[in-house]
Amino acid sequence: MSEELMWIEKYRPKTLDEIVNQKEVVISLKRLVNEKNMPHMLFVGPPGVGKTATALAFVRDLYKDEWRNNVLELNASDERGIDTIREKIKERFAKTLAIGEIPFKVVILDESDAMTNDAQTALRRIMEIYARNIRFILTCNYSNKIIEPIQSRCVVFRFNPLSKDDVINKLKEIAQKEKVKVLPESYEHIYEISGGDLRKAINLLQSASLFGEVTPEIVYKIAGAIKPKEIREILDYIVKGRFLEARERVLKLLYEDGIPGVDVVYHFHREILKLNVPEECKIRLIEVLGDYEYRLMEGSNEEIQLNALLAKMQLVCKSYVK
Structure with missing residues (x-):
């Protein structure tokens, strides 16, 4: 698919009025547009809920036709690091005046939580140096990964998951x-x-x-996803003590369908709460899943760990299901 045909770009919201299900955030941002002013801002929320789209819609509404001349969009997780970000801001952006009636420019920094603490400390210094003529909009999935000195300099907007x-x-x-x-x-x-x-x-x-x-x-x-029905059938085998059948289905997912082991664990987790077993059994199963997900994330052999997981889950179910 060529870039110009990507639907996520073609149907990206152009104005704040087009943003989906972020009413409180949009109301606050519209007020800033009317005031023709803004603080540094931190947009927090899960992936795909419109953080970057909202940031771009906001600067479009703020600057109108001059938005491209007054906005610099960067990805903070860029492997070239904070030195490149510092250079782009300092050498190519901060030294020129804003165009139009808004007296400052805006830097949109995506995936800020992917930065190391050292990089964030350097970013904080950049925010201090250029606070007079540059405002920052940072986006992140996890606010706890943003150092406190940056959070304290920003107004935090939390984005709702989409229904x-x-x-x-x-x-x-x-x-x-x-x-x-x-x-x-x-x-x-x-x-x-x-x-x-x-x-x-x-x-x-x-x-x-x-x-x-x-x-x-x-x-x-x-x-390359697993149908919920397949996961439910595997869990049903486990509850009924049919280990070999459950193992055969899991190995098919692993080797024939190419599903990563950690994804199998993720899908188990989603379906376990729907199982017709006692609540305490569900709690124990979730604890077991957490242990084996960690092992898989650490690089352990997928087949061995998934076999062990199935065996452990069956033992748990045997203790609660008669």
């Missing part, structure tokens, strides 16, 4: 405009696979549309 209706309605809107045929049940599956990440959902819809009519089968094939 199923928010995501599905946006997908339907795009499908209609792009004249894509989508089986109605496919929207639900796209939402489940994307985990509420609208950016991921739109990319998945566009990829699936290349195969013609968008069906659940195509969606799962494109995403």
